[in-house]
Amino acid sequence: MSDTPFTVAIDGPAAAGKGTISKGIASQFGFAHLDTGLLYRAVGRRTLRGMAPVEAAQALTAEELEQGGLRTAEIAQAASKVAVIAEVRAALVEFQRTFARRTGGAVLDGRDIGTVICPEAEVKLFVTASPEVRAERRYLELAAKGSDVTREQVLSDVRERDARDAERSTAPMKPADDAVLLDTSDLSIETALAKAVEIVEKVRPANL
Ligand code: DC
Secondary structure: OOOOOOOOEEEEOOOOHHHHHHHHHHHHOOOOEOOHHHHHHHHHHHHOOOOOOHHHOOOHHHHHOOOOOOHHHHHHHHHHHHHHHHHHHHHHHHHHHHHHHHOOEEEEEOOHHHHHHHHOEEEEEEEOHHHHHHHHHHHHHHHHHHOOOOHHHHHHHHHHHHHHHHOOOOOOOOOOOOOOEEEEOOOHHHHHHHHHHHHHHHHHOOOO
């Protein structure tokens, strides 16, 4: 195995398909995967329990990410709020960079991986889809888990979070200049993943 780092950075808004594509690439190529949204969600959960955001970010442990229970709508909003704070983001940088440059290849998905965390990533994808399509996907996911949210609520949450994530001054969500855009609005997840795999395959070193 080569010990030269190989990083796949996958950014984009909520429910665009980043998670499925990232996991698919990781399993296809044997890379490690980090869903960086979980870091902000774990900090958000701590703040919902009364902790100050910066303190919460500084005290975060890797084990906390494995505990589960972080994928609720309430925690998503709390995550998006703490993610605006520059000191919170700063406290989480080193963990993400170390993960990105580990031996054997890494996939990180989030909002600022290709722009701030790993501008040197060998592959950068910006996965997107229309707000309506993303809200419908998220709604179906939540409904399947038994949640009684409405489509309108989910769409309004998606729009609110998009605006906050894209308009913040520190590390706003945006495609890196050299990112490949992948709009999944009209694609099945299988087709979207196949396209992403093709892009990675083109640049992956033969010995990785
Ligand atoms: O990807 P997600 O829905 O789990 O992310 C939750 C929130 O965390 C998202 O609304 C913004 C924030 N986030 C971020 O600011 N930067 C990242 N790299 C990942 C997530």
